Amino acid sequence: SQELEQSPQSLIVQEGKNLTINCTSSKTLYGLYWYKQKYGEGLIFLMMLQKGGEEKSHEKITAKLDEKKQQSSLHITASQPSHAGIYLCGGHNQGGKLIFGQGTELSVKP
């Protein structure tokens, strides 16, 4: 069965530093989604990538999907305490089902 692996599982960075979270699939993805979650709350949609090689940015967050559509990265520039939370990647498999990675917990130290 298809799985999504996220790395790292957790990350602690100093405020102002850049960071990258990775999401890898064992098979081709038909749509890759990034969400952010605060503990005990719902998921907030960040970005969707659909095409191989696609890159999207919103404020200080950039997401990329590789040409094979099996790997995505989420890059945060000049991190701030407001970026802290759990980041989850989700991807549609060929059958249309949305599967999720385990999440990456980000802490930003002021």
Place this chain on the structure above:
Amino acid sequence: DGGITQSPKYLFRKEGQNVTLSCEQNLNHDAMYWYRQDPGQGLRLIYYSQIVNDFQKGDIAEGYSVSREKKESFPLTVTSAQKNPTAFYLCASSMGAGTPGTDTQYFGPGTRLTVL
């Protein structure tokens, strides 16, 4: 404000009792979903519905039941048959586009269920 609401935010249940979690959306979405989130296990799909009066089992449907009598509402009942119901439950909705990869799911704030 368009969005998805879940109630209650916290729910406590005694063993052997059924309990129903509410999910309402005013986004005019056709599809709705229920997920369960446990520490270290990510999100797992319980049930989903692509249209009113129709729903399908997800990966972990045992011990749960749903109904979809209205487009806006998709309540989840956690029955006494669910062996380990303590978890965080998330409801989501999407437009329900037919092509995989084009159907963004939007999530509610979640309900934390604790069995005493």
